[in-house]
Amino acid sequence: MRIGQLAQLVGVETQTIRFYEQQGLLPPPDRQDNGYRVYTEKHGEGLAFIRRCRILGLSLAEIHELQSYQDDPHQPCTAVNALLDDHISHVRSQITALQALEKQLVSLRASCNDDREVEACGVLAGISEGNMHQL
Amino acid sequence: MRIGQLAQLVGVETQTIRFYEQQGLLPPPDRQDNGYRVYTEKHGEGLAFIRRCRILGLSLAEIHELQSYQDDPHQPCTAVNALLDDHISHVRSQITALQALEKQLVSLRASCNDDREVEACGVLAGISEGNMHQL
DNA sequence: TTTAAACTATAAAGCTACTATAAGGTCAAT
DNA sequence: ATTGACCTTATAGTAGCTTTATAGTTTAAA
Ligand SMILES: [Zn+2]
Ligand SMILES: [Zn+2]
Ligand SMILES: [Zn+2]
Ligand SMILES: [Zn+2]
Numbered sequence: 001m002r003i004g005q006l007a008q009l010v011g012v013e014t015q016t017i018r019f020y021e022q023q024g025l026l027p028p029p030d031r032q033d034n035g036y037r038v039y040t041e042k043h044g045e046g047l048a049f050i051r052r053c054r055i056l057g058l059s060l061a062e063i064h065e066l067q068s069y070q071d072d073p074h075q076p077c078t079a080v081n082a083l084l085d086d087h088i089s090h091v092r093s094q095i096t097a098l099q100a101l102e103k104q105l106v107s108l109r110a111s112c113n114d115d116r117e118v119e120a121c122g123v124l125a126g127i128s129e130g131n132m133h134q135l
Numbered sequence: 136m137r138i139g140q141l142a143q144l145v146g147v148e149t150q151t152i153r154f155y156e157q158q159g160l161l162p163p164p165d166r167q168d169n170g171y172r173v174y175t176e177k178h179g180e181g182l183a184f185i186r187r188c189r190i191l192g193l194s195l196a197e198i199h200e201l202q203s204y205q206d207d208p209h210q211p212c213t214a215v216n217a218l219l220d221d222h223i224s225h226v227r228s229q230i231t232a233l234q235a236l237e238k239q240l241v242s243l244r245a246s247c248n249d250d251r252e253v254e255a256c257g258v259l260a261g262i263s264e265g266n267m268h269q270l
Numbered sequence: 271t272t273t274a275a276a277c278t279a280t281a282a283a284g285c286t287a288c289t290a291t292a293a294g295g296t297c298a299a300t
Numbered sequence: 301a302t303t304g305a306c307c308t309t310a311t312a313g314t315a316g317c318t319t320t321a322t323a324g325t326t327t328a329a330a
Contacts (some may be wrong), residue, residue, distance in 0.1 A: 004306065014307085019288065034296060036307055045263075052262050056243070057236055060287070066262075069253050077256035081247055084258050088240045091233055098230045101192055105223045108191070112216055118204050121212035123219050127187050127201075128180075139277065149278085154317065169325060171278055195316070 001039040010047045017047065023060055025050055025067070058087060136174040145182045152182065158195055160185055160202070193222060 007014045020026040026046055029037045053063045062083060069080050112122030142149045155161040161181055164172045188198045197218060204215050247257030 002307075013289075015290080016288065018309095023287090032307095034307080035309095036296085048265060049263055052265055054287085056240060056262070066259065069256075070259065073252065073254035075253050076250050077247065077253045077259070078250055080253060080256050080258050081244065081250075084240065084244050088237065088244060091237050091240060095230060095233045095237065098226055098233065102223065102226050102230065105191060105219065105226060109216065109219050109223060112212065115211050115213055115216075117208060118210050118212045118215060119208035121204075121215050123215050124201065124205065124212070127191070128184055130183060130187055137278080148318080150319085151317065153279090158316090169278080170280095171325085189316090 001044070003037050003039065006039045006044060006047065009044060010051060012047070012051060020047070020050060025060060025063060056087075057091060062087065136179070138172050138174065141174045141179060141182065144179060145186060147182070147186060155182070155185060160195060160198060191222075192226060197222065 001009075003014045003017055007017055017026065021028055026043065029039050029043060032038055050063055053066065058066070065083060066080065069075065069077070108123055108126045111126050116122070118124065136144075138149045138152055142152055152161065156163055161178065164174050164178060167173055185198055188201065193201070200218060201215065204210065204212070243258055243261045246261050251257070253259065
């Protein structure tokens, strides 16, 4: 299988595949005499694994870590579970932060319901006055 | 006021101030004979405005847009309010996406409550099997 | 007074996870 | 023979800084 076929199969761009190879997430495939990369089914599985991890929001570093666990299949999976726990709490804190942000933005927006001149815009005034507890 | 004092006053790093100047968000200040930047109170206000916008999650481009409105104070503030509305909906969609992600991660995590070998880890299996509706 | 700490300057690279562009080699078909 | 689709590498761009390198300036201590 050449790179274009693999890309289409998994639903990524060819550059992304080369990028993952360069980052050490995908093993370098064999090459044809003309230099073209030749991929096996294993590469397809590896690439699909990476993509599913990315969809779950895992960073390339975290994926790398998971791969290192896969290479050592008789270790206890504590580290894998811990990695996911960390990631979940990371996602949760992002959610919390964004919810607080939304609240602030909504109250800021509420300070200017009508059409005024920029000079008197409640939104701009709210930002400029700096009545935000963060700063 | 020199750059270090301004930085301390507003709570940013000096490089960040130079960066904002370079990006056209902060007007270039006068210079001393030795080349050192000299800032006025106005610069402090401008910088604080930028920082508060950043805390609200606004991009530098959005901040630039807001500044252009400030420069034209007798326009109606419709565009300001609209910018904020857009930003709020952006934040909301991020929250929604992250909540869906969290749900998926939690269910994935639940598939491996006990300590097993990596080989049998429910988390890794869950990712590898690809029973995710996205892919 | 010398010297070292603290401050300033510019320019360039690094960070994440790609995406896009450039310039070119290979292959099948027309 | 030439088009078009595919492949190659290398390089730059994205966002918002942060870090590093290198060097000049000011200020305070020894
Ligand atoms: Zn994570
Ligand atoms: Zn308004
Ligand atoms: Zn926005
Ligand atoms: Zn497990």
